[in-house]
Amino acid sequence: MEVLAQPAGGRAMKWGILGAAKIARDHVAPAIHRAFGHELAALATASAEKAAPFLGLAPGLRVHDSYEALLADPEVEAVYIPLPNHLHIDWSLRALAAGKHVLCEKPLALSAPQIDALIAARDTSGLVCAEAFMVCHHPQWQRARQLLQDGAIGQLAHVEADFSFNNPDLSNIRNRPETGGGALYDIGVYPCVTTRFATGAEPGRIEARLRLENGVDTHARVWAEFPGFTLAFHVSTRMAPHQRIAFHGTEGVMTLTAPFNAGVAGAAQLVVTRGYDETRIERFEPVDQYRLMIEAFGRSAREGAAFACPLEFSQGNARMIDAILAAGRG
Numbered sequence: 001m002e003v004l005a006q007p008a009g010g011r012a013m014k015w016g017i018l019g020a021a022k023i024a025r026d027h028v029a030p031a032i033h034r035a036f037g038h039e040l041a042a043l044a045t046a047s048a049e050k051a052a053p054f055l056g057l058a059p060g061l062r063v064h065d066s067y068e069a070l071l072a073d074p075e076v077e078a079v080y081i082p083l084p085n086h087l088h089i090d091w092s093l094r095a096l097a098a099g100k101h102v103l104c105e106k107p108l109a110l111s112a113p114q115i116d117a118l119i120a121a122r123d124t125s126g127l128v129c130a131e132a133f134m135v136c137h138h139p140q141w142q143r144a145r146q147l148l149q150d151g152a153i154g155q156l157a158h159v160e161a162d163f164s165f166n167n168p169d170l171s172n173i174r175n176r177p178e179t180g181g182g183a184l185y186d187i188g189v190y191p192c193v194t195t196r197f198a199t200g201a202e203p204g205r206i207e208a209r210l211r212l213e214n215g216v217d218t219h220a221r222v223w224a225e226f227p228g229f230t231l232a233f234h235v236s237t238r239m240a241p242h243q244r245i246a247f248h249g250t251e252g253v254m255t256l257t258a259p260f261n262a263g264v265a266g267a268a269q270l271v272v273t274r275g276y277d278e279t280r281i282e283r284f285e286p287v288d289q290y291r292l293m294i295e296a297f298g299r300s301a302r303e304g305a306a307f308a309c310p311l312e313f314s315q316g317n318a319r320m321i322d323a324i325l326a327a328g329r330g
Helices: 024-035 046-056 067-071 085-097 112-125 139-148 183-199 289-303 311-329
Strands: 013-016 038-044 062-064 078-081 101-106 129-131 156-166 206-213 218-228 229-234 238-249 253-257 269-274 278-283
Touching: 013 024, 013 067, 013 289, 024 038, 024 046, 024 078, 024 289, 038 046, 038 067, 038 289, 046 062, 062 067, 067 085, 078 129, 078 289, 085 101, 085 112, 101 289, 112 129, 112 311, 129 311, 139 183, 139 253, 139 269, 156 183, 183 218, 183 229, 183 238, 183 311, 206 311, 218 238, 218 311, 229 238
Parallel strands: 013 038, 013 078, 038 062, 078 101, 101 129, 156 229
Antiparallel strands: 156 238, 206 218, 218 229, 238 253, 253 269, 269 278
């Protein structure tokens, strides 16, 4: 696996990971390992079996047997938190209190008001705390945002999206209400965050219909009214893997292929059609959007550069999910 040299005369940002979750093992730990100016330095897990793949990636990794021990590690500068959803706020606050920058897996919170405490802790500490929405760092989405701003499809009128996969295992944390499970928290956040990121707009009236199983939503159909356009999307954790999103304007349609898992779900492309006989396709070289996120986070923590998803942006997404859940359960 490729490992990039560290900056000349510079000091790598050393990362610790709280827990050996699949997203950390398969995506974020390798991204930290490959990122320029970053080093995977520590992992918190009491399981030697779960630690093994991380040690294979970074043989010098320090393995702590508790989350508290990792937060006390003086060499760790930044912490990635891939814990079950209901633990995100608590351990983010603990990491900030320990003097660590924090990148937390989505959803950052199970309700928007919970993020107030993180904003206050971030502002008091001067540290960076952010939600790990890797999509906002992919060139496909940055280009989509620019094209919308440039009027490439005229005035935006409507957005359509779908995202699904099949996970019927009721013991899985994504299907358990006590761990913050449900399709909306797991994948419904993506149509919300990408629409908001690409347009810079916030929703008004929201309608939703949910199908519940084991106390969590397994299907959600959502209608949201934004200033000047609408959004309709469907997400499910009981259907075959599928993802799409399309922006319909007065003069054209912009479609993004593999919009949420580029590389895993297919090649990233952006297709703009105008009428029935004009199509422009933009293809993007394969990139690791997780690595791009890590490097952007490092620039924010070390240099004060703006981060694509500050806590205020994340709180807006949490408000939208809160409104969807309220409408669907009302």
